[in-house]
Amino acid sequence: MSRKQKLYEIIFEADTPKGKLFDVALLVVILLSIALVILESVPSINANYRELLRLLEWCITILFTAEYILRILVVQRPSKYIFSFYGIIDFLSVLPSYLTLIFVGSQSLVVIRAIRLLRIFRILKLNRYTVAGNNLKLALQSSREKIFVFLFFVINVILIVGTLMYLIEGPENGFTSIPTSIYWTIVTMTTVGYGDISPQTPVGQMLASVLMIAGYAIIAVPTGIVTAEMVRSSTKSNTQVCPRCLHDQHENDAAFCKKCGRQLN
Amino acid sequence: MSRKQKLYEIIFEADTPKGKLFDVALLVVILLSIALVILESVPSINANYRELLRLLEWCITILFTAEYILRILVVQRPSKYIFSFYGIIDFLSVLPSYLTLIFVGSQSLVVIRAIRLLRIFRILKLNRYTVAGNNLKLALQSSREKIFVFLFFVINVILIVGTLMYLIEGPENGFTSIPTSIYWTIVTMTTVGYGDISPQTPVGQMLASVLMIAGYAIIAVPTGIVTAEMVRSSTKSNTQVCPRCLHDQHENDAAFCKKCGRQLN
Amino acid sequence: MSRKQKLYEIIFEADTPKGKLFDVALLVVILLSIALVILESVPSINANYRELLRLLEWCITILFTAEYILRILVVQRPSKYIFSFYGIIDFLSVLPSYLTLIFVGSQSLVVIRAIRLLRIFRILKLNRYTVAGNNLKLALQSSREKIFVFLFFVINVILIVGTLMYLIEGPENGFTSIPTSIYWTIVTMTTVGYGDISPQTPVGQMLASVLMIAGYAIIAVPTGIVTAEMVRSSTKSNTQVCPRCLHDQHENDAAFCKKCGRQLN
Amino acid sequence: MSRKQKLYEIIFEADTPKGKLFDVALLVVILLSIALVILESVPSINANYRELLRLLEWCITILFTAEYILRILVVQRPSKYIFSFYGIIDFLSVLPSYLTLIFVGSQSLVVIRAIRLLRIFRILKLNRYTVAGNNLKLALQSSREKIFVFLFFVINVILIVGTLMYLIEGPENGFTSIPTSIYWTIVTMTTVGYGDISPQTPVGQMLASVLMIAGYAIIAVPTGIVTAEMVRSSTKSNTQVCPRCLHDQHENDAAFCKKCGRQLN
Secondary structure (H helix, E strand, O other): OOHHHHHHHHHHOOOOHHHHHHHHHHHHHHHHHHHHHHHHHOHHHHHHHHHHHHHHHHHHHHHHHHHHHHHHHHOOOHHHHHOOHHHHHHHHHHHHHHHOOOOOOHHHHHHHHHHHHHHHHHHOOHHHHHHHHHHHHHHHHHOHHHHHHHHHHHHHHHHHHHHHHHHHHOHHHOOOOHHHHHHHHHHHHOOOOOOOOOOOOHHHHHHHHHHHHHHHHHOHHHHHHHHHHHHHHHOOOOOOOOOOOOOOOOOOOOOEOOOOOOEOO | OOHHHHHHHHHHOOOOHHHHHHHHHHHHHHHHHHHHHHHHOOHHHHHHHHHHHHHHHHHHHHHHHHHHHHHHHHOOOHHHHHOOHHHHHHHHHHHHHHHOOOOOOHHHHHHHHHHHHHHHHHHOOHHHHHHHHHHHHHHHHHOHHHHHHHHHHHHHHHHHHHHHHHHHHOHHHOOOOHHHHHHHHHHHHOOOOOOOOOOOOHHHHHHHHHHHHHHHHHOHHHHHHHHHHHHHHHHOOOOOOOOOOOOOOOOOOOOEOOOOOOEOO | OOHHHHHHHHHHOOOOHHHHHHHHHHHHHHHHHHHHHHHHOOHHHHHHHHHHHHHHHHHHHHHHHHHHHHHHHHOOOHHHHHOOHHHHHHHHHHHHHHHOOOOOOHHHHHHHHHHHHHHHHHHOOHHHHHHHHHHHHHHHHHOHHHHHHHHHHHHHHHHHHHHHHHHHHOHHHOOOOHHHHHHHHHHHHOOOOOOOOOOOOHHHHHHHHHHHHHHHHHOHHHHHHHHHHHHHHHOOOOOOOOOOOOOOOOOOOOOEOOOOOOEOO | OOHHHHHHHHHHOOOOHHHHHHHHHHHHHHHHHHHHHHHHOOHHHHHHHHHHHHHHHHHHHHHHHHHHHHHHHHOOOHHHHHOOHHHHHHHHHHHHHHHOOOOOOHHHHHHHHHHHHHHHHHHOOHHHHHHHHHHHHHHHHHOHHHHHHHHHHHHHHHHHHHHHHHHHHOHHHOOOOHHHHHHHHHHHHOOOOOOOOOOOOHHHHHHHHHHHHHHHHHOHHHHHHHHHHHHHHHHOOOOOOOOOOOOOOOOOOOOEOOOOOOEOO
16 A cells, blocks of 8 residues: 555545544644634733734644645545535635735634534544434425425515515614615514614504514424424335335335335345 | 417416516516615615616616506406406506605505515426425415414413513503503514513513413424424325225335335326 | 293304304404403503593493303303303403402403403304314323423523523622523523623623523424324324224224224224 | 331332322422522522521531431442432532532522422322433434534534624624624524624624524424424334234234234233
């Protein structure tokens, strides 16, 4: 096994002890780097430890840059890695630090490194989490149309109620424009309710009450959609695979493949 | 094919390339017109571009009016279109602009044009969204009685708790009247919680606590109702019966009976 | 049919046209009486129409008193009616008005009349709503134990987090006592979030964040409990009754009674 | 039966009348002790009854200490009790009172005694609540992976949106640091919405709107996960197989096979 291949196994895989160690170390450094950015933004800490934090950040950035270049070098088809999901995230993780040389303040954007934490699932028992993630993705995908119809309906309600509230309450009660009024409608319908703007006229309060009850009850719809899909897919959690057509989504009580009619084991 | 028939296909249908183009153009203009109304309400934009926005709005209104008249002309039975759901929406979409000639401020009501965006489902793969929408409608319809009973219960709780809070807290703590107190109860029970009014007395805070926990837990009921209905409808959306073993619980994509392997129709 | 019997049919039943008319009239008067109480609490209306509102209220109270006495007279076993659910509500509906002769302000308590609106289900197609209500009741009853365990857990969390927040934030940040702190915990965990009290220290905000995410996610538990119960009961919506043992909760695909083994039709 | 054995039965079990009485008395004292701590924290009560409350608290603490020592004495293997869940809770329940001799203010920590209330399930019909609790635990356990994936996703969103809001709004609008901004993101995404910090810039309000709708809709995911698991576990909680026709989907209360009428074991 060539040296490049060994490095590939360490950097890209998590099966060998060294590979696992590399990934754990990487996760620790990512977490540390996120903590640094968060700490740097706190005025009292920034005032006292700015130099130290900056130094540590640059160390980590150089480390990540080296790692990124190494990944490109050891992988067989660099272009495939570079334009893969992980490749792009790895690149975006080092970019903000270099951007600070040009734009002040972009440093905070390194929190995008949080997405690199996805590698944690490689260290944990990979398969179970991949299955869990795929199940979630499938359930959400197959409820796509219903959720789209639901969102369309909700956006319409928000637009119309937002405009009505602007007409009813008007700028003197804090509803200074339709965008502000739409913002208030979203804050209310999602039951967040900041209270920075709130209706003052009786008619406005009445419409707001209807909106709140609607927003409160309407949550039942997306929940119902997603749940029904998950219940349906959980009855298909069977691991049987048809020996002829390889279809693998059979219900628990299936004795024959529903796609080709072949008997299942 | 007569000219009227050709126009009908372009305006009312979305199957031909021209028909699709017409619908896409229409959607763009609708979105533009909504954007105009929203922008016009922003004081800083209104101060600088009022003339331009007004001009554009009148252009769009004339366009929509022309389209509305055209629709009436090319359709076979005008009265059927005029009193259909889409016909009424199309009419209401042009009305507010003309009303501004009489009443100031009614311009904002053109956001009702948002409902015209429903035509988007004609351009997208129509059928899948219609099915999704119908499924949602059916599930909500068959849970109508339960939701009605639930709402009756909730309204009673709101009326009684609202009055009690008025008696307990009184006008000196912001609960100036029973309608205000009911408004607060709705704000609290739906977990919106503006904070413009909040109980100050220990007894009031205790009752409010019970109300909040009730409101928090009670959401389980409509969610349960809708979800159970959706689960039920998603498991029995297929009416196929196996001609050999008469098993009748097949999934939608089943080509063979999962119990005996016989091909389904 | 004696006159007493005729009156009984009109007052207590809703099958005959006269009975239906009586119930509709009753509902209208109840709604009117609730509206009166609500209006009376509004300062501006009270200042101008106090006399009129009082007069109308006394008319309605006398009407309800007469109706209550009539109900006792025409029913066969008065004691059974008086101590029934409806009998107690009818009595409590007239009580507050007479109490105002002794205690000022108790007038508002007549909103308890809202419960009398339950009679609306007698006018609507009775059976469907009774079934819907019973289904809800059954589903909630059979999830009683789980909800009790869940509530126990939630109350413990509220007690402990409430006390911790009092220790962390202290009176200087608005957490003036443990009851206040517990009140804040409930406001936060149920995602109401008034904002009248909010944590100021970093540790307090961290604990509050964990509490919020917990409160946000934990709602899945009661929802799951109630929904699972409703899904289960909706698969038992079968109307088959065992001819031998009269058991009536059979699944849709049952061919034999699960209680006594008798073949079902 | 030795005296030690008798005491063991009274203190550790709830089957005998004496054992039940002991447990009920214990619960009452626990509740009383929690009430004392809560009352003591209220300034007006503390000012007047401090001495009395302190005295009662010390009585209860001595009682609990005696009970703890007694439990160790009567149990067969003291070390097993001491390091069991209940043993640790019992120890922690008396600790804070003694700590007040050293640290002022730690008295409030005796609310940990609330966990001792778990013994209530021993007095109530034990089994039903244990089953309910276990069902909940199982359903939550088997949805562990999915919930972990979901939480990972949510934390990433919170980190990234929190940082973006800090960059967009900045310290002048209350987003003084990234931790504060993350705190605001959690407050908003969980729909708590205190309103102590709220976005002021149009871009910030737009991002906040997206966050709110996401937070509002995303609750469907954990709810769906938990519900699907509960539905699944509630439908297959029975392992009985009909000895004649081998049908294996029986309800828990089935005494006869619903398919062939054969008696089940």
